[in-house]
Amino acid sequence: MSDSALHAAAAPGQSSPTILRHARHVVSENPVTGFAFALFLLIATCALLGPHVAPYDPLASDAAAILQPPSLKHWCGTDQLGRDIFSRVIVATRLDFVIALSSVVLVFAAGGLSGTAAGFFGGWTDRIVGRISDTIMAFPLFVLAMGIVAALGNTVTNIVLATAIINFPLYVRVARAQANVKRDAGFVLAARLSGNSEARIMLCHVLPNIMPIMMVQISLTMGYAILNAAGLSFIGLGVRAPTPEWGIMVAEGAANIISGEWWIALFPGAALMLAVFCFNLLGDGLRDVVDPQRRT
Amino acid sequence: MRAPSTPAEHKTALPLLDVRDLTVEFSTRHGTVRAVRHVDLTVAKGETVAIVGESGSGKSVTSYAVMRILDRAGRIAEGSVHFSGFDLRAATEGFMQDMRGREISMIFQNPRAALNPIRKIGRQIEDVLLQHAQAGSAAVAEKAIELLDQVRIARPRERYHAYPFELSGGMCQRVVIAIALACRPQLLIADEPTTGLDVTTQKAVMDLIVELTHERGMSTILITHDLGLAAAYCDRVLVMEKGEVVETADSEAIFKSPSHPYTRKLMRATPRPGISLRGLMPESEGRAVPSPRPSAVAVKDPQPLLVVDRLVKEYPRRTRPLDKIFGPPPGAAVETPFRAVDGVSFSIQRGESVGLVGESGCGKSTTSMMLMRLVDHTSGSIVFAGEDIGSIPAREFGSLPLRRRIQMVFQDPTDSLNPRYTAARAIADPLLRLGNFKTHAEVRSRCEELAAEVGLPLDLLDRFPHQLSGGQKARVGIARAIALRPELVVLDEPTAALDVSVQAVVLNLLQDLKESLGMSYLFVSHDLNVVRLLCDRVMVMRSGRVVEQGPTAQVLESPASDYTRELISAIPHPPL
Numbered sequence: 001m002s003d004s005a006l007h008a009a010a011a012p013g014q015s016s017p018t019i020l021r022h023a024r025h026v027v028s029e030n031p032v033t034g035f036a037f038a039l040f041l042l043i044a045t046c047a048l049l050g051p052h053v054a055p056y057d058p059l060a061s062d063a064a065a066i067l068q069p070p071s072l073k074h075w076c077g078t079d080q081l082g083r084d085i086f087s088r089v090i091v092a093t094r095l096d097f098v099i100a101l102s103s104v105v106l107v108f109a110a111g112g113l114s115g116t117a118a119g120f121f122g123g124w125t126d127r128i129v130g131r132i133s134d135t136i137m138a139f140p141l142f143v144l145a146m147g148i149v150a151a152l153g154n155t156v157t158n159i160v161l162a163t164a165i166i167n168f169p170l171y172v173r174v175a176r177a178q179a180n181v182k183r184d185a186g187f188v189l190a191a192r193l194s195g196n197s198e199a200r201i202m203l204c205h206v207l208p209n210i211m212p213i214m215m216v217q218i219s220l221t222m223g224y225a226i227l228n229a230a231g232l233s234f235i236g237l238g239v240r241a242p243t244p245e246w247g248i249m250v251a252e253g254a255a256n257i258i259s260g261e262w263w264i265a266l267f268p269g270a271a272l273m274l275a276v277f278c279f280n281l282l283g284d285g286l287r288d289v290v291d292p293q294r295r296t
Numbered sequence: 297m298r299a300p301s302t303p304a305e306h307k308t309a310l311p312l313l314d315v316r317d318l319t320v321e322f323s324t325r326h327g328t329v330r331a332v333r334h335v336d337l338t339v340a341k342g343e344t345v346a347i348v349g350e351s352g353s354g355k356s357v358t359s360y361a362v363m364r365i366l367d368r369a370g371r372i373a374e375g376s377v378h379f380s381g382f383d384l385r386a387a388t389e390g391f392m393q394d395m396r397g398r399e400i401s402m403i404f405q406n407p408r409a410a411l412n413p414i415r416k417i418g419r420q421i422e423d424v425l426l427q428h429a430q431a432g433s434a435a436v437a438e439k440a441i442e443l444l445d446q447v448r449i450a451r452p453r454e455r456y457h458a459y460p461f462e463l464s465g466g467m468c469q470r471v472v473i474a475i476a477l478a479c480r481p482q483l484l485i486a487d488e489p490t491t492g493l494d495v496t497t498q499k500a501v502m503d504l505i506v507e508l509t510h511e512r513g514m515s516t517i518l519i520t521h522d523l524g525l526a527a528a529y530c531d532r533v534l535v536m537e538k539g540e541v542v543e544t545a546d547s548e549a550i551f552k553s554p555s556h557p558y559t560r561k562l563m564r565a566t567p568r569p570g571i572s573l574r575g576l577m578p579e580s581e582g583r584a585v586p587s588p589r590p591s592a593v594a595v596k597d598p599q600p601l602l603v604v605d606r607l608v609k610e611y612p613r614r615t616r617p618l619d620k621i622f623g624p625p626p627g628a629a630v631e632t633p634f635r636a637v638d639g640v641s642f643s644i645q646r647g648e649s650v651g652l653v654g655e656s657g658c659g660k661s662t663t664s665m666m667l668m669r670l671v672d673h674t675s676g677s678i679v680f681a682g683e684d685i686g687s688i689p690a691r692e693f694g695s696l697p698l699r700r701r702i703q704m705v706f707q708d709p710t711d712s713l714n715p716r717y718t719a720a721r722a723i724a725d726p727l728l729r730l731g732n733f734k735t736h737a738e739v740r741s742r743c744e745e746l747a748a749e750v751g752l753p754l755d756l757l758d759r760f761p762h763q764l765s766g767g768q769k770a771r772v773g774i775a776r777a778i779a780l781r782p783e784l785v786v787l788d789e790p791t792a793a794l795d796v797s798v799q800a801v802v803l804n805l806l807q808d809l810k811e812s813l814g815m816s817y818l819f820v821s822h823d824l825n826v827v828r829l830l831c832d833r834v835m836v837m838r839s840g841r842v843v844e845q846g847p848t849a850q851v852l853e854s855p856a857s858d859y860t861r862e863l864i865s866a867i868p869h870p871p872l
Contacts, residue, residue: 186713189706190776193704195699197694208716
């Protein structure tokens, strides 16, 4: 227990909400989580304000300044068309972030609901949902995502869809296991006695109780979703040049590494790594916040 | 049962365990909490000492500190712990590992959790023997079998190969005792060794512990919440409250003349023969007008509220997957399904409370689930207020107006409240689903009325379950059950998870509510002493059948069946 948390607990009136106090406790016990939160704020700011804070137009090419190494003028150097890499990395945040977030929200709704239904009702619901997710799991997931985008067409919507589909089994399994435990809890029986219909018990009693674990799952798969979207773009599926996107930028820079222009691939790659790193750390931190075992 | 040693011996000999001024601290996010404060405890050789207290009194933490197995956040802040001359507080971890199991052993509350589920029990006993070099690898199996025999496990040679899940709770606890005693320790710490076991099993296990420890001249610390158990088996009793020892005395003296008010309160709250429900409450809170039990004058309706006739619930036995496809092999005996409830018949009058007593697995919970229409029966009939509710499938029952008239209070108040709902929302749930309320304000005011009825302070209504105490959660559960003014309430061990002083309050509340609202109760319990207080009639169940039923006094004073007699004699009584 650190001093700051002690002060927080002793604060007069204890006006701050419990969740905030608890979050502060977790951060003080595990500074890495605090770092992850800070990183997350940075990424969110870039995603929100990207085009306004970038020093250059990400699409404007400058024939006079191609393949410049990092300097004070161009912090991360320029690429083969003379575009400022720093600006492109910042502006790309929004696109990658939006793709990952919307796919995660989509799979959270679909996978979470069907998994909860499978765990709660069992029987045929369980069998059908289980077989669907088994079928998805039977493919190498990235190859499946490639197939989906290739078949449906090279659009942002399809990247979102493909990323959501390959994450579906993960959500189903977590939700199913949780709902399976909760369906025998006393409060579910009590809800039945109070005249709740089965569907209402599932939505109003079981689902809210598995939310915390699902939130952790969101954060953990968010990093993976970003990586997946960038990966698809890297191999030429999905977002197309000249749109600034981390995966394409790494792909474009990869050709220049041999000739010594390392910065073109390095900086978008580093941004990608930091984003994935941030969401994974955040997932660990969130688990501490929501895990009742750690609440004292 | 008592140790042969005399008090004179205790004083002259150096105590085996000498704990002085022990203070244990835990660091939590709300700061440092002192769970145990300035506790003195001595145990002489051959002595049996009980530490009695309610949950949170620090009785377990004291023993963990002695064993030095406090969890990460806990530490011994002050005081000393000496065990036959060794300073355990200053001892190294390696030394403690040597002491644990060989010199001091411990028995935990849940025997199943204490055993490794995927290891044969014989092997688990051998582990301890080998760890402390008590036997060579050649003779170790024989030694383990001998130990199983000593803890009265029949056919020890076969049971050596059993896994924990193949044994009953009582048998598992015997195995745990065998492990604890394997290295002939000098001190045994038993932490609630019989909580969760049936009363007849409890007696067998406690008798065994006392007999074995006396045979070997061992000392025992028994940690329990049950004053009766402590009195029946121990020489000396320490009473703990909120981390402090409030009273220490010989067990006979403490029951004859308890000096501390907390001890008196605990003793009053312990259900026992010859005491009324009101008599459980502390003197200061005793009611001015002790209301007579009106059940004798219960509404004499010629038609009983509930009639259950030859109720049966069968569960299919496991079939082998191949038999499902090809049918059972020719010549194989056709397995009859397992009958959890086997032809139970009884009736409940309006305004009557009926106790349903039995040990775990006797079918009492299955019976109550069928009455609640949460589970479908196999055959028989359940007639409630003239309607055959047994023929309505459990799935459809929830949407019928009948649902309002039968409600239930669950065993575990924590488990039965949705952790994400406030107390008010939990109480409002049946009102919103089955009540006829137009606005949220109406629901809210009804919730407040109900909270007042069950004695729940109104400012607690907006709290979540984890912010409420056990007794408060029990009140929320009761308020929810009576929200729709049911005619029959099934109480499924409503006080089993509560401390005795809270139990006394909740039982009184239930009695008051019954009197003011005219409900009928079916009180499912394993505790005959509690049933005695609340019920007009009692049914005793064993392996799915009712072995005896009749008026409470008659069944408990002059039981007709051997089983009932066995149940009654197994209850430990304080020597009053």
